[in-house]
Amino acid sequence: MCTSAATKMVSLLCVFLLDGTLPSVQAEKHSLYYIYTGLSKPVDLPGIYEFSAMGLLDDTQIDYYNSEERRKIPKQQWMREKMQEDYWERGTQSRKSKEQWFNVNVHILMNRMRHDKSDLHVLQWRVGCEAELQGSEFKFSKCINEFGYDGENFLSFDDKEAQWVAPVEAALPTKRKWDDVPILNQYTKGYLEKECVDWLNKFREYRDEELRNTSPPDVHLFAKRSYIGKTNLKLTCMVTGFYPKDVLVIIRINRIPVYETEYTGVRPNHDGSFQMRKSVEIKEEERADYDCVVTHRTLKGPIINKWGN
Incomplete structure (x- = not known):
């Protein structure tokens, strides 16, 4: 069972009152997530794009892409200094491919849901991992790979079972299609549990290097x-x-x-x-x-x- 925040606070205070020492800080936890957002049509509002994507390291934005500028750009100085030009070129091509994928699939979902094409609809994808630094080892702890449509859960990946979970009936055709290719699900599981953690650790070390002298x-x-x-x-x-x-x-x-x-x-x-x-x-x-x-x-x-x- 998970311990409530209030119970943890009481435990900390009890330790302090009993021996007069401050409790130690818990193990470091870090996260790396990417969030993609696609709209069914353009919106004439500043800062809102038909497609956008961002990377978040420990909830701080590290890169960004939108359908107007169409380039993946660094949002932290250490990302600009540490990552080579070919990283940004490959990242730009990857984001362009995902932009195209979102443009196609948001309309597929609209047809599947029988939604009016004149209305605005939103398809989102959040994918990434979390890990803990235990001594000198950086270990995977959890991951998220989920799609949302118009603010509701649509499809998520169960990394333990290496299969997709469809909470709504409209997501079942996609689940069946993707689960019918087990090798792709195993690749997704491997990315979330290993490759994502490797990138997370690399970015964390680069950021730590810049912050070490603060x-x-x-x-x-x-x-x-x-x-x-x-x-x-x-x-x-x-x-x-x-x-x-x-x-x-x-x-x-x-x-x-x-x-x-x-x-x-x-x-x-x-x-x-x-x-x-x-x-x-x-x-x-x-x-x-x-x-x-x-x-x-x-x-x-x-x-x-x-x-x-």
Whole structure:
């Protein structure tokens, strides 16, 4: 069974309270996904294209293609520097082929669904993998290979069984067609579990090389009037510029951890590093020592910053 976030938080706090030490950060987890979007007809809106595709490393965009520029381009400086020109040429040709495939198949689905051709319809594909760094080994953990039509699940690949799953009747003809070629399903399974992980590890190493000389996490504390009540203050601990993304942030009162009232989750910065915020609500007249404790693998010891009065 999966442990809930609340249970994990309680466990962490119990460890802290029992021996006074901060729990260690979990193993590094990384992801590489590609998202393709095809429309049934052009839309006269800025930034919306009949076909577009992007690569995402740990939720940060690393490359991009659209049906207007028709070139696969880097979105990170380290991608521009590390990947040779032939990588971008091959990638451009691959994206052009997928653009053509989407243009054909979105209309096949419209006919199969008996949808009006004058309406706008959307076909999407998300494919990629996730892996964990365990010691010096980079190991596959999960993958996703799924198609959606007009925002609904249409078809997905079960990598354990090496076959396609059709949640709707309209997807059954495609499932039968693709499952009738087992060698292609085995190739898909191999790509998701091995080749995708190899690319993920390569991109991660290139990004790490660029980020290796960056500063440890920057910790910023601030307080402002709360929207909840006129006599309340919101104390916020913002941690930014850290990589990898696994970080532990605990807000304490008089050295005792408290449960935050607001948490943004870990979010990517434009340079491939990460940021997050945690906040607590207090009464303005309250007099206590609040601090923020940050633990990260780049630090020799935790950062402990205090709020002023």
